[in-house]
């Protein structure tokens with residue numbers, strides 16, 4: 001792209017190093033430590049999932065249902081790089097939010113992303129086990145939890161298996177362990193008529209809808225990604241429990 005540009009010695013050494021890593025199958029986003037999501041630039045570290053374009057389905061599902069000028073309180077469970085919470089805050093100018101992750105490294109990365117996107121004034125990030133330690137209610141709870149069945153982890157493509165952190169992927173026996181924990185907490189996390197929007201794995205919709213029903217939450221919609229795969233579930237508190 002810049003044929004006239006001459007690389008200095010250390011730069012050409014770095015380029016050779018990058019090419020060797022790419023040839024060995026390391027994703028470019030991991031080599032550069034950066035990933036674009038919803039047009040925003042996010043830092044990645046070995047502690048964070050590499051955000052996937054499919055997860056933008058969550059952003060679309062939320063933005064289609066809220067007013068941009070509303071002073072919403074958002075909660076992002078399993079925040080990783082912070083991409084879901086920070087993207088939503090970038091689109092909702094007076095919303096505020098909390099991101100939670102069990103990984104200290106992920107939380108530190110999300111905080112840096114909040115600063116570089118100048119969203120640190122409206123966001124905070126906590127280390128925690130889902131929302132168990134949070135004593136507040138939220139208008140919108142989003143989550144992209146680990147949802148791969150443990151037995152399927154070894155069949156993942158190398159660029160996922162070797163470079164995404166295992167606890168960002170491993171959803172237990174049937175891939176549903178994190179949904180069970182998170183959905184069980186929703187009755188105390190959602191504000192009246194609050195909304196829960198979560199990414200789901202292929203073929204998991206019926207199981208997640210059944211979990212929602214167990215906790216008296218109504219599934220409002222199942223949204224598909226650009227490949228036509230059921231990718232995210234939208235549920236609503238009916239306010240009957242408040």
Ligand SMILES: C[S@@+](CC[C@H](N)C(=O)[O-])C[C@H]1O[C@@H](n2cnc3c(N)ncnc32)[C@H](O)[C@@H]1O
Pocket residue numbers: 047048049050051052055077078079080081082083084100101102103106128129130143144145146147167168169
């Ligand atoms: C699939 S990644 C999603 C990351 C980010 N939200 C995204 O969409 O790119 C799941 C995240 O859940 C976090 N996680 C796993 N178990 C957790 C737990 N018990 N409590 C909080 N976060 C957890 C992982 O560390 C990981 O960052």
